Amino acid sequence: MAEKAVLGFLEKEEEIPDSGQFATERGIDHDDIVNVIKSLRGFGFVDAQDIKREKWVLTEEGRTYAAAGSPEVQFFLAIPAEGIPPVELQRNLDPSIFKIGRSQAVKNQWVEMGKQRVSRKVPHVEDRVKDLLIGVQDGEVINPEDVDALKRRKLITPQIWKGYSIRKGANYAPERKKVATDLTRDYLQRGDWKELEFKEYNFSAKGQPVEGGHLHPLLKVRQQLQMIFLQMGFEEMPTNNFAESSFWNFDALFQPQQHPARDSHDTFFLQVPSTTKMLPEDYVERVKSVHESGGYGSRGYGYDWKREDANKNVLRTHTTAVSSRMLYLLAQKPFAPKRYYSIDRVFRNEAVDRTHLAEFHQIEGLVCDRGLTLGDLKGVLSDFFSRLGMSKLRFKPAYNPYTEPSMEIFGYHEGLKKWVEIGNSGMFRPEMLLPMGLPEDVRVIAWGLSLERPTMILYHIDNIRDLFGHKVDLSLIKKNPICRLGIE
C-alpha cells in the first residue's frame, strides 16, 4: 500500500516534499513509507533527499502531567475553598507533586502559603501546562517561550525526526513488477520463463556467513602441541579420569602425606566415592616403606604412612598422576623405552583471579630410557620448545617432591621481549621409580606446563576468565585466528 501510494503520487506530481506529511495525510505509518523509499531508491525508482527536523517529544514526567494535569493545578485543586493546614495538604498529595506544585502555584500567585493555612488566592485556574503538553503530543506548533518553559522544566525533550523528499528516479515506473529470483521447474514446465523478468545478480552482495563448529583457542593450541609431540615420537597417555586416588596423585610420586599441597586448601577431595577400592597391594607396601624408612639408597621421610590418606579420592591436581600410573604399568612388563605425553585438565582449590582458575590444563611430556641424564632433559626441552617458537631457554633449580634435580624452565619471548616462566621439569626420583619395579638404570625425564599460559600469550588474552568459563564471549571463539606454533 505504501509503495503504491508513493509511485502513484509521483505519476502525477513532480515531488513528495515531505514523507512525514505524506504519511500522515494518508494514514500510513511513516516507518512503512521510509522502508519503501529505501527499497525504491535502491532500485532507482525514486531519488530521495534526507530531511531532518528537530521535534519535541514529552519526557516521562511530561506524559504523566499531560494525563493527570500539571502539579500546580493538582496542588491548587487539593485546596478546599475554606483553606487547609499545610501538613494535611502535604499528606493528601504525592511528595513530588506537593513540592513542585507548591513552588509553581506560589510563583503563579494562585495560592497563599500561611503557616497555619494554605488558601486559594484566585477562584479558578486553567491548566495551560497540561494543554501545551497535549499540544506537543499531537504535533502542534507551540510558541518559542512556551517551548522554553517546558524544556526548562524537563517536560519535553528534542528528538531528531528523519524523513525524505522524493522525486522520480532514473528507473521510475508507476508500478514495480515482482521479478523472479529463481528459474524453477514450474517456470520451465509452464513456459512462463519466456515472459518473466528475472532479478539481476548482485555480485557485490556479501554471502551468508558460513556457520560451522568453531574450536576454542585452547583446543587449537592443544592440537598444535599434539602434532609436535607426535612428530617427536611421543605416545598419548590416557587421561580420561579427572578423579584419582591420593595414592596415584601423591604417594606414588613420593609426596609425603603432610605435604602442604595435599591439604584441602590446595586439593579438592571427593565426597562420593570418598575412597578408592583398588590399589596394587604389593606396590602399596613398597611405597609405604619408602616413605617411612626409605631404601634404594634413600633415608625416606621417617613418618607413619597411613593407608587411609592414600585411599582418599581427589580431583587430580596434576597430570603427573597419570604418568605415575603409566610408569607403574610399564614396570610390570619387560622394559622398553617410551616417550609419553598428555594434555588434559587438572584441578586446584585456588583463589580465582585474572591468571588463576580452579581448573586448568596441563601439558606433560616424559621420556623413559636407560641411562638418561640431565643433558638429555635439556636437549629434549630445547627441541620441544624450539618447535613452539622458543629457542632461547634458561633453567633455574627448583624443588618437586618427585624429581631430583628439578628445574624451572624460562623462555625468552621474542614478542614480549622478556624471559617468561614456561614450565617445570626434572628427573623422577629413584624413590618413585624403583618401588614400581623399573630396572635400576632406567631414568625418566619429564616436564610439565600449563596450556592456558601459552594460549593467553598467543591470543593476547590477559584475563583467564576471558578464555575459560562462563564469562567467555562466544564470538571470540568464532573469530579467533588459527594457531600455528613455531612459525616466525
Ligand code: PHE
Ligand atoms: N607436575 C608438575 C606441576 O604440576 C609438573 C612437572 C611434571 C614437573 C613433570 C616435573 C616433572 O607443576
